Amino acid sequence: MTAFIHRRRLFEELSMKEWDIPYDELKLFEVIGTGRFGTVYRGSWHGAVAVKLLHVHSLTDHCLQLDTFKHEVRAFAFTRQAAARALAHRPLPAARQPTSTSWIPPTARYVPSPSLVKLLHVNSLTDHCLQLDTFKHEVATFRKTRHENLVLFMGACMKPPRLAIVTSLCKGMTLHTHIHLRKDKFTANKSVLVAQQISQGMGYLHARGIIHKDLKTKNIFLENGKVVITDFGLFSVTKLCFGTNARGDSLGIPPGWLCYLAPELVRALRPHASLHLPFSKDTDVYAFGTVWYELLCGEYPFKGQPPEAIIWQVGKGAKQSLSNMQASRDIKDILMLCWSYRANERPDFPHLLSTLEKLPRKRLARSPSHPVHLSRSADS
Ligand code: ADP
Ligand code: MG
Numbered sequence: 001m002t003a004f005i006h007r008r009r010l011f012e013e014l015s016m017k018e019w020d021i022p023y024d025e026l027k028l029f030e031v032i033g034t035g036r037f038g039t040v041y042r043g044s045w046h047g048a049v050a051v052k053l054l055h056v057h058s059l060t061d062h063c064l065q066l067d068t069f070k071h072e073v074r075a076f077a078f079t080r081q082a083a084a085r086a087l088a089h090r091p092l093p094a095a096r097q098p099t100s101t102s103w104i105p106p107t108a109r110y111v112p113s114p115s116l117v118k119l120l121h122v123n124s125l126t127d128h129c130l131q132l133d134t135f136k137h138e139v140a141t142f143r144k145t146r147h148e149n150l151v152l153f154m155g156a157c158m159k160p161p162r163l164a165i166v167t168s169l170c171k172g173m174t175l176h177t178h179i180h181l182r183k184d185k186f187t188a189n190k191s192v193l194v195a196q197q198i199s200q201g202m203g204y205l206h207a208r209g210i211i212h213k214d215l216k217t218k219n220i221f222l223e224n225g226k227v228v229i230t231d232f233g234l235f236s237v238t239k240l241c242f243g244t245n246a247r248g249d250s251l252g253i254p255p256g257w258l259c260y261l262a263p264e265l266v267r268a269l270r271p272h273a274s275l276h277l278p279f280s281k282d283t284d285v286y287a288f289g290t291v292w293y294e295l296l297c298g299e300y301p302f303k304g305q306p307p308e309a310i311i312w313q314v315g316k317g318a319k320q321s322l323s324n325m326q327a328s329r330d331i332k333d334i335l336m337l338c339w340s341y342r343a344n345e346r347p348d349f350p351h352l353l354s355t356l357e358k359l360p361r362k363r364l365a366r367s368p369s370h371p372v373h374l375s376r377s378a379d380s
Contacts, residue, residue, distance in 0.1 A: 021155040023162040054163040149201030151230040175217035179294050191295040196356045197227035203349035206281050213279045215287040216260050258310050259301050262286035266314045282343035289338025317341040
């Protein structure tokens, strides 16, 4: 059994190597933009690519510190009990804080070095180091994704301090740019075609056991009418970027994020603790509902309301009113189902896909949703 596990781990490591791109092989050109996870560059690696360099300065520091810490633990004559406690990263009882040496058993001939003392104050030390594992785990997950509605994962730089994800370069614009910046109008039929492709891509991800965790119009590209979803499963590494790189308010809520969060996520929001949110396939479906609303209405739900008001309403089950929305009952029903307060009442993506496919096109054309009567096409 042990030999089997060992062989399997070896195999995993070897196959991970295939996806490891040496940082020096990448050519980086201009910055395309900066998001929560890192900075995206237009790059070249056997052709045009997008390179997302993660903001991980603190991660590297912390991991180096963990090494120092382990080294020091070995070097000094800790008693077994103290070393075990320290290595297990258990929080030390208040009375045993390392600012004084009183917690060290008198038998230990240990002189606390300033670096170790400093280290033990780094509460998130373990978290950060686990994040490197999380990153590698996520890279292992991306390898398994091949779908025409998902961005093509090409590899990753996995050696700190350079952690980067390399994907194909999306040529079109994001739905966010179309809807909110260019104010392009989508016909109801076109919205349905886009929603179908999102459902296909998302259904595939879920079938592979991958939760997107950050489905939003900024992460959906339109390339000549084809939907390409990006940034799936990356949310966990955002924690690396919290703190110095965090943007948003005191809850660590970046602008435009809140309206994608299902009630169970909103209720679990705590200051700077978004990594522990209970993401699930159902929370992805809720986020899809918001994308569907943006497509149909050309704006975010709860538009113009402060975060506290949105949190309060969503948390207790209130939804954006659809009374002013000119759309057929079927279209509104999809929205209401995706936004169900109870997670288990939300449909899954295969179900959504078949509902979208059954929507009567002619009827859609006769009862357009706002503001589909405008003639400008969404993508050229
Ligand atoms: P966000 O998703 O919040 O916009 P990101 O860090 O994911 O933040 O993206 C930063 C910028 O890079 C955005 O303008 C995004 O559209 C762009 N971008 C991300 N991935 C790609 C890609 N694969 N191809 C082209 N542009 C990309
Ligand atoms: Mg993105």
